[in-house]
Amino acid sequence: MERQSLNRVMSLGISDLALECVMGYIDDPRDREAVSLVCRKWYRIDAITRKHITIAICYSASPDRLRRRFPRLESLKLKGKPRAAMFNLIPEDWGGYAGPWVCEIADAFNCLKAVHFRRMIVQDADIGVLVKARGHMLQALKLDKCSGFSTDGLLLVARSCRCLRTLFLEESSVTENDGEWLHELAVNNSVLETLNFYMTELRISPQELELLARNCRSLISLKISECDVSDLVGFFRTATALEEFGGGSFNDQAGEINRYERVCFPPRLCCLGLSYMGMNEMHIIFPFAASLKKLDLQYTFLSTEDHCQLIQRCPNLEILEVRNVIGDRGLEVVAQTCKKLRRLRIERGDDEQGPEDEQGRVSQIGLSSLARGCPELEYIAVYVSDITNAALESVGTFSKNLCDFRLVLLDREEMITELPLDNGVHALLRGCTKLRRFAFYLRPGGLSDVGLGYIGENSNNIRWMLLGNVGESDLGLLQLARGCPSLQKLELRSCCFSERALALAVMQLPSLRYLWVQGYKASPTGKDLLAMARPFWNIEFIPPRQDIGDHEFEDRRGGVESQAQILAYYSLAGRRTDCPETVIPLYPPA
Amino acid sequence: MSRPTVELDFFGLEKENAARLRAMEPKSSIRGIQSAISRIDPQLLKSVFAGGAGSAVFRPSAPVGESSRLVLSPPPSPLPVLSPASSKTGNESPPGTAPLTIFYQGMVTVFDLPQDKAEAIIKLAEDVNRVSQQEGLLEKFNEDLPMARKKSLQRFFEKRKERLTALGPYEGEVEVRKEKTRKVAAATDVVTASNF
Numbered sequence: 006m007e008r009q010s011l012n013r014v015m016s017l018g019i020s021d022l023a024l025e026c027v028m029g030y031i032d033d034p035r036d037r038e039a040v041s042l043v044c045r046k047w048y049r050i051d052a053i054t055r056k057h058i059t060i061a062i063c064y065s066a067s068p069d070r071l072r073r074r075f076p077r078l079e080s081l082k083l084k085g086k087p088r089a090a091m092f093n094l095i096p097e098d099w100g101g102y103a104g105p106w107v108c109e110i111a112d113a114f115n116c117l118k119a120v121h122f123r124r125m126i127v128q129d130a131d132i133g134v135l136v137k138a139r140g141h142m143l144q145a146l147k148l149d150k151c152s153g154f155s156t157d158g159l160l161l162v163a164r165s166c167r168c169l170r171t172l173f174l175e176e177s178s179v180t181e182n183d184g185e186w187l188h189e190l191a192v193n194n195s196v197l198e199t200l201n202f203y204m205t206e207l208r209i210s211p212q213e214l215e216l217l218a219r220n221c222r223s224l225i226s227l228k229i230s231e232c233d234v235s236d237l238v239g240f241f242r243t244a245t246a247l248e249e250f251g252g253g254s255f256n257d258q259a260g261e262i263n264r265y266e267r268v269c270f271p272p273r274l275c276c277l278g279l280s281y282m283g284m285n286e287m288h289i290i291f292p293f294a295a296s297l298k299k300l301d302l303q304y305t306f307l308s309t310e311d312h313c314q315l316i317q318r319c320p321n322l323e324i325l326e327v328r329n330v331i332g333d334r335g336l337e338v339v340a341q342t343c344k345k346l347r348r349l350r351i352e353r354g355d356d357e358q359g360p361e362d363e364q365g366r367v368s369q370i371g372l373s374s375l376a377r378g379c380p381e382l383e384y385i386a387v388y389v390s391d392i393t394n395a396a397l398e399s400v401g402t403f404s405k406n407l408c409d410f411r412l413v414l415l416d417r418e419e420m421i422t423e424l425p426l427d428n429g430v431h432a433l434l435r436g437c438t439k440l441r442r443f444a445f446y447l448r449p450g451g452l453s454d455v456g457l458g459y460i461g462e463n464s465n466n467i468r469w470m471l472l473g474n475v476g477e478s479d480l481g482l483l484q485l486a487r488g489c490p491s492l493q494k495l496e497l498r499s500c501c502f503s504e505r506a507l508a509l510a511v512m513q514l515p516s517l518r519y520l521w522v523q524g525y526k527a528s529p530t531g532k533d534l535l536a537m538a539r540p541f542w543n544i545e546f547i548p549p550r551q552d553i554g555d556h557e558f559e560d561r562r563g564g565v566e567s568q569a570q571i572l573a574y575y576s577l578a579g580r581r582t583d584c585p586e587t588v589i590p591l592y593p594p595a
Numbered sequence: 596m597s598r599p600t601v602e603l604d605f606f607g608l609e610k611e612n613a614a615r616l617r618a619m620e621p622k623s624s625i626r627g628i629q630s631a632i633s634r635i636d637p638q639l640l641k642s643v644f645a646g647g648a649g650s651a652v653f654r655p656s657a658p659v660g661e662s663s664r665l666v667l668s669p670p671p672s673p674l675p676v677l678s679p680a681s682s683k684t685g686n687e688s689p690p691g692t693a694p695l696t697i698f699y700q701g702m703v704t705v706f707d708l709p710q711d712k713a714e715a716i717i718k719l720a721e722d723v724n725r726v727s728q729q730e731g732l733l734e735k736f737n738e739d740l741p742m743a744r745k746k747s748l749q750r751f752f753e754k755r756k757e758r759l760t761a762l763g764p765y766e767g768e769v770e771v772r773k774e775k776t777r778k779v780a781a782a783t784d785v786v787t788a789s790n791f
Contacts, residue, residue, distance in 0.1 A: 092743035176747060204747055280751075281758070304751050328748075352745070355752045416742055446742075499740040524740045568740055 021050065028054045053077050060084065061494070062519060063101055063125065064543065067578040068109030077116045080145075081106075085125035087521050087572060088496065091150065094523065094567065096547070098585040101125040103151075111138030119145035121173075127151045132158035140165030147173035155180035156207070163189035170196055175228065176204040184209050191217035203228035203252050211236040218244035228252050231280065235264050241271055249276035251301060255286050265289050278326070280304040284311045294318035301326045303352055309365055313338045324348040329367045329388050336371030340378025347406075348384040349375070356417065369396035369422065376403040386411040386444075393422050397429030401436025410437065411444035411471070414451060421448075427456035434463035441466050446473030446498070454481030461488025468516075471496040479506035486510035492517055499524035504533035511537040511573065522571040534571065535592060543580065544592040545572045 019027075028050055031037055041051040057080040060066060071078075085101020087094075103125045110117055111134050120135065120143070127148055136143065143166045148154070156179060162172065163186045172190070179202075187209050190197070197217070202209075207230045214232075218224055218240050227244070228251035237253060248271075255265065265286050270277075270293060277290065278301025287307065290297075297319050302312065303326050312327065312335040322343040327335070329351050339346065351367055368391035375382070376399040383406050392414055400410070410433070414421065430445065430452065443464065445452070452475040461484055464470070468491050476482060482502045486509070493516050502510075503526040511520055528534075534544060547570040580590050688694060692707040695716070708716075 089743075091746055093746055093749070094743055204750075281755075303748070306755070352748055353742075355755070413742070 021046070024050050025054055032056070034059070056080060057119075058082070062087075062574050063106065064578060064581055065518075065574055065576045068106045070577060072109055072113045076113065078114055079116050080119035080121075081110070081114070081117060082121040082123065083125060084123045088124075089521060089523070089570075090124050094570070096585065096587045097152070098126075099547075099588060100581065100583055100585065102583060103127040103131050107131040107135045110135060114139075118142055119171075121145070121147040121149060122151055123147070123149040125151050126153040127158075128153045129155055129158035129161070132161055136161050136165040140167075142168065144168055145171035145173075147171065148177050149173060150176045152178040156182045156184070156186050159186035160189055162186070163193055167193055168196060169194055170223075171199040172197065172201070173199065174202040174205055174207075177202075179205055179207055181207060184213065187213040187217070191220055195220050196223060197221040198223050199226040200224070201226070201228040201251075202230055205230045211240060214240045215243055218247075222246060225249065226276075228278070234268055234279065234286075238267050238269070241269060244271055246273065247271040248273050249299070250274060251276075251278035252280055254281045255279070255283060256281075257283070257285060275299065276324075277301070278304070281306060284308065287311060287315055290315065291318060295320060297322055299324040302331075303328055303350075309335055317342050319343065320345075322346055326350045326352070328352045328354045328365075329390070330354050330365035331367065331371075332365050333368055333371035333374070336367060337374050340374040343379060345381055346379040347381050349379075349382060349386070350384070351387040353388040353413070353415065366390040369393040372396040373399040376400045380404070381406060383407060384409040388413045388415055390415050390418055391422050392426065392429075394426055394429030394432075395423075397426060398432040398436075401433040404437060406439065407437040408439050409442040410440060411442070413444070413446040413473070414448060416448055421451075424448075424450050425453045425456055426451055427453055427459060430456055431459040431463065434460060439466065440464070442469045443467050444471035445475060446471065448474050451475060452481075453477055454484060457481035458484035458488075461485040464489045464492065466491055468492065469494045469496075471498070472500065473498040474500065476500060476502070479503055482506045482510050483513075486513040489514055490516065494519040495521070497522045497525070501526060504528045504531065505536060507571070508534060508536035512539070518575040520571065520573040524568050525571070527569060531591075537573065538592045541575050541577060542592065543574055543576045543590065545581070545584070546570070546589045546591050547572070547587055548589065550587065 024047070028040065031040060037051055037055060041048045052075055055075045055078065058071065058075055058078055059082040060071070061084055063083045063085050083103070083106060086099050089095050090099070101124060103122050110120070117139055120139075132154055140162075146162060146166065146169060154177075159174075159179070162169070184207075190200075191213055198221075200217070209229065209232060211232060214227070214229070214237065223246060224244055225246055226249035227247060228249070230252060231254040232252070233256055234253040241247070250270070257264070266289070268289055274293060275296050276299035277297060279286075279290075281304065283306040294315065295318060298321055300319060300322055302315075307315070307330070309330055309332040312331045316322070316325075316335065316338050320342050323345050325339065325343065325346060325348070327350070331339075331351060339349070354365055367387060367389050369389070372387065372389065372392070373396045375385070376396075380403055382404050385400070385404070385407065386409070389412060392412070400407070426447065434440065434443075445460075454477045457476045458481070467489065470489070470492060472495075476485075479502055482500075483506060492514050495514070495517060497507075505528070507520075507522060507525060511517060531546070534546075538544065549569045550567050580593050580595065581588075584590055688707040692709050693713075695706045695708045695713050697704045697706070
């Protein structure tokens with residue numbers, strides 16, 4: 006009795022029921038974290054009202070523990086392989102198996118409606134278990150950059166998940182047995198809103214897409230694998246609610262000059278990305294270019310001039326993704342035209358392309374114009390061929406809304422106009438106070454130890470950092486580690502830091518929960534790394550290897566060799582038990 | 596470091612340093628020398644090689660440990676990195692030594708040294724300046740870790756290459772020629788094989 010009245014007093018006279026209702030409105034994970042620490046009662050109520058959990062690395066907790074902590078989850082996002090997997094740097098069999106999680110979901114998570122696996126290995130059997138248990142309630146299934154399953158698994162989904170609103174398979178490696186799954190999806194589902202199998206090799210027939218459009222009147226987003234756009238005329242005519250389309254392909258053939266003239270896009274279309282589109286087909290976008298909010302040109306065959314022609318017709322663009330063929334000239338057009346631009350990504354073009362790249366370079370000129378012309382920018386990711394401190398200062402001065410800034414200095418030019426970039430990065434970080442994600446990939450001499458110190462001092466809100474080829478010595482890393490109060494995830498590549506310095510830095514960074522390193526000064530026995538051994542800190546080592554396998558990235562010298570990697574992360578689940586040969590757990594000991 | 600006097604015995608340095616230097620790549624040695632020698636205290640250099648510009652005169656071999664004079668011994672073979680490739684026509688080096696030429700602040704000095712002694716000088720120079728060592732290491736890192744490409748873009752470039760090289764069975768030669776003469780962009784007129 007007494008204890009109960011004490012609890013009631015502590016909850017300020019609010020009944021449990023009322024508390025549950027109120028907490029239902031609190032979604033931000035950091036607020037939730039704070040709420041759960043107030044007292045046991047609030048902890049319990051948070052536990053049963055928490056709706057969504059993201060687990061940044063699936064080995065940081067066991068499925069069982071998740072179930073005990075948050076039994077009534079409605080939405081779960083799990084990430085497996087390190088981010089470097091998107092760059093072919095992680096062995097395919099590294100891990101991140103969905104199996105154990107799917108078993109727990111099937112067993113215990115009775116409220117789960119949305120599942121998102123990113124960079125994980127998902128097998129048909131796993132999908133089978135999942136849909137058998139949750140298929141009747143599943144509204145969103147995302148197998149995002151996953152591998153290990155086939156179209157048979159998709160067939161199971163199509164047949165069992167009739168309430169599915171979102172099916173997302175972007176960039177997954179799917180073994181193709183047949184195209185039945187799409188037919189089954191079209192026939193069994195009437196509420197689908199988002200279907201995405203962009204950047205997969207799945208082969209589908211346009212007729213099935215048309216059938217889907219007929220049955221799913223709410224379809225607003227479709228991103229597909231390769232399929233000639235001229236075959237989609239019927240689909241576009243039927244999918245009248247469509248707002249986003251991506252993928253397809255263009256194939257000019259002799260004798261059919263007006264092959265794409267018949268294509269008429271749905272009236273509400275405002276997000277577009279057309280693969281392999283060239284200069285000759287570009288004009289089919291012109292009629293509605295002015296209403297475009299999102300445009301993806303990364304997988305097109307457009308020149309610098311083409312980019313200028315197209316973008317100057319898009320004053321309402323909010324999201325733009327291109328390769329660096331856009332050039333400084335194209336960025337000038339963006340700066341003048343796209344005043345509402347919030348997100349811009351400029352990817353790295355193909356080095357082997359000859360004449361195209363004469364204009365296809367982005368430098369400090371384009372970056373400065375961009376900063377000045379587009380004040381609403383929240384996200385900038387850019388591969389530059391040249392850079393100056395002044396350009397970074399411009400970003401710091403004008404891009405006040407920037408939350409995410411990523412700059413990579415390409416290694417093709419011998420001479421860079423101005424290095425090191427100490428002062429520029431200093432000004433940028435001081436000016437962009439809202440920055441939460443930051444990547445800075447340079448070359449030796451690009452940033453001194455002093456510059457690293459600047460980064461440390463001016464990164465109050467930054468949670469994720471990727472640093473490449475920065476600093477001169479261990480001192481630089483230690484200066485960085487003295488700052489960065491919010492840094493949770495740190496990726497280092499091609500730097501000169503010793504194991505000892507890495508260990509010291511890890512121990513010093515107050516918020517660090519995840520570290521990935523490739524390219525560092527290894528100690529003779531590797532035991533300097535264990536200086537960062539501590540409870541709940543998993544340390545894994547991927548030894549250097551020769552011959553990665555199918556997906557070898559470019560190496561100018563022709564040899565394929567991968568340097569050692571260190572992966573360390575906080576974990577409540579203890580040492581991994583499913584490591585392949587290529588991954589060696591160093592701590593905790595077996 | 597030590598006092599800048601003739602008594603300084605650089606050449607009494609242990610053989611293990613010489614062995615370590617031998618293990619280093621010649622390339623970084625050159626870089627090391629070139630940038631590091633410029634940072635040696637000029638007084639130190641001058642005092643050690645007292646005798647000024649031009650060929651120095653050395654005493655014959657004396658046991659290691661005599662710190663008051665330069666000690667030399669016949670080398671097994673000169674370091675290619677240190678000895679100028681061209682032979683010195685007029686001058687004769689003492690047997691078992693080879694010339695070491697130092698360019699420093701407009702002054703050129705040539706010494707005839709055995710290999711181990713020469714290596715010892717390199718070691719000294721590199722020790723003096725660790726930053727240049729770091730730079731060498733950084734450059735080595737850059738070579739070993741080329742910038743990684745994103746998978747999705749890599750696939751796109753491979754497909755683009757396939758499209759450029761593929762020849763449709765019914766395509767005329769005209770199309771192919773047009774393709775090849777096009778300078779701009781990445782193949783806007785794409786010639787492909789028949790579609791699915």
